[in-house]
Amino acid sequence: MLNQVYRLVDPRQFEVQTVAEEITNNDIIVRPRFLSVCHADTRYFTGQRPQATLRQKLPMALIHEGVGEVVKDPQDKFKPGTLVAMVPNTPFKTDPIIKENYLPSSKFRSSGYDGFMQEYVSLHRDRAIVVPDNFDHQMSAFIEMVSVGVHALTQLEGVMDADRKVIGIWGDGNLGFITATLVKQILPDSQLMIFGRHQSKLDYFSFADKTYLVDDIPNDLKVSQALECTGGRGSESAIAQIIQHIRPMGTAILMGVSEDPVGIDTRSVLAEGLTLRGVSRSGRVDFQRAVDILTDSPVTRERLQNLVGFTRKVSTIQDITDFFEGALTNYWGKAVMEWDV
Ligand SMILES: NC(=O)C1=CN([C@@H]2O[C@H](COP(=O)(O)OP(=O)(O)OC[C@H]3O[C@@H](n4cnc5c(N)ncnc54)[C@H](OP(=O)(O)O)[C@@H]3O)[C@@H](O)[C@H]2O)C=CC1
Ligand SMILES: O=C(CO)[C@H](O)[C@H](O)COP(=O)(O)O
Ligand SMILES: [Zn+2]
CATH class of the missing domain: 3.90.180.10 (Medium-chain alcohol dehydrogenases, catalytic domain)
Structure with missing residues (x-):
């Protein structure tokens, strides 16, 4: 051809x-x-x-x-x-x-x-x-980006400890929004918190339980597990905040792509027994699970149309x-x- x-x-x-x-x-x-x-x-x-x-x-x-x-x-x-x-x-x-x-x-x-x-x-x-x-x-x-979110949450399900009380997402853009809609379907009993840089973007996350600007997070706030959806230089401060606000032995899924290596406070990662899991791209099974979730959930489809x-x-x-x-x-x-x- x-x-x-x-x-x-x-x-x-x-x-x-x-x-x-x-x-x-x-x-x-x-x-x-x-x-x-x-x-x-x-x-x-x-x-x-x-x-x-x-x-x-x-x-x-x-x-x-x-x-x-x-x-x-x-x-x-x-x-x-x-x-x-x-x-x-x-x-x-x-x-x-x-x-x-x-x-x-x-x-x-x-x-x-x-x-x-x-x-x-x-x-x-x-x-x-x-x-x-x-x-x-x-x-x-x-749907490809939805499948990446599905893959990330499937990995989280496989790695995290039993504490699913609060799921925190860092990043108020496309990947953060898609992953947030999926948390509501895959982990419906968890509280969903979004951490972003723009109030006008955070306003779109109306289905989340709480949203925070990253320069206004209460010191004592804790999340059980976290997903980083920022990328670029923003990944470094997002990972630093995740380490600061995640409970001991929590898992952080890292998804944002950075062109240059970013610094990570490994002393705290060790001291708190944290798991950092990188996630990239997706496979056929993730696409199929994404389409199945969207088929069963008109509300998720509507949110993603936004x-x-x-x-x-x-x-x-x-x-x-x-x-x-x-x-x-x-x-x-x-x-x-x-x-x-
Ligand atoms: N792992 C994978 O397979 C995939 C990875 N990606 C990657 O994910 C990243 C995000 O993509 P996408 O959502 O489309 O990008 P967006 O630009 O739509 O979203 C990123 C958002 O995060 C905000 N942000 C930056 N730093 C922080 C921080 N420290 N804390 C909280 N929020 C922050 C940005 O604000 P501001 O604009 O002000 O910086 C922006 O609003 C990119 O690096 C992309 O390449 C995308 C798809 C798949
Ligand atoms: O977006 C992605 C998956 O949806 C990946 O981040 C992307 O494939 C990374 O590719 P590259 O190494 O070419 O930047
Ligand atoms: Zn992509």
Whole structure:
């Protein structure tokens, strides 16, 4: 198949390249419909990754969050027109212990391998998860990020001690909001507290039990377990506050990506017997659990629809560039493009 792939060739510069692709009987062809931007994509778009990383990874199609319509299935199992969420992680090996998203042999789209900004995406058939008809399409575009939140909470469930009284989330942006909605479904008996930098963003977390600005947290406040959803330089102070406010032997799940190493007060981590668990990306099972939670919970779907922040139809390279520039200045919510190239 000859495919048109929209690749970032240099920071802020996209180019369409024609690529010959081999399709096997195990693949399906999907036409992308709604695509959502992750911070990882904006770091490539703006050239915030180190020069050596950019040299190694570009040219590359961005975007690892999206839904599309099945165009062709050689096995006729997916009907043409079926809406599917595309799983960006493509494993080539299995391991009894290491999950697919942590296997070094797996390929992750828009991080070294072409993402979803293509005319057609060829997917191994187990990388497509059917999206129910009653899901909002723009919200469905970021099911990948929901699956990351699901993966984080699944990891927390496996690691944490019996104290689930208070779950604290640091970060008042997209990942914090998604993870917060999931805490309400996965740990419904826990009190949910959000710690953020912007009152106007914290106001969106109306379903949380309590929200705090990070410079106004009571000294004696304690959380049982914590999730860090900040990233960048903000991770350092968020992790420091988590260490200060988590109960002894609590678990902190770290999700925010920082370009430079951040300092951690290991003396306190040791003294209090804390567990720090890193979480990155997600696998097929997390996507399926995410879709199941959304299917069973209309209120979660409604909350996540509130996270659609900036949308636009894109048809040309100029539209794509303008869309990414717009996503950079968008204050609240996910940037979702209707892919019409
Ligand atoms: N592990 C994974 O698989 C994934 C990781 N990520 C990463 O998660 C991070 C967050 O992504 P996203 O939610 O989309 O980004 P957002 O910018 O939407 O949200 C981050 C929010 O956290 C706030 N913040 C910064 N520092 C602190 C702090 N110390 N305490 C509390 N809040 C703070 C930010 O405020 P301000 O803007 O003022 O700094 C911002 O409002 C990024 O690094 C992203 O790359 C995203 C997806 C998956
Ligand atoms: O966003 C993510 C998953 O949804 C990850 O943070 C992202 O894949 C990290 O990739 P990179 O190493 O290219 O920054
Ligand atoms: Zn992402």
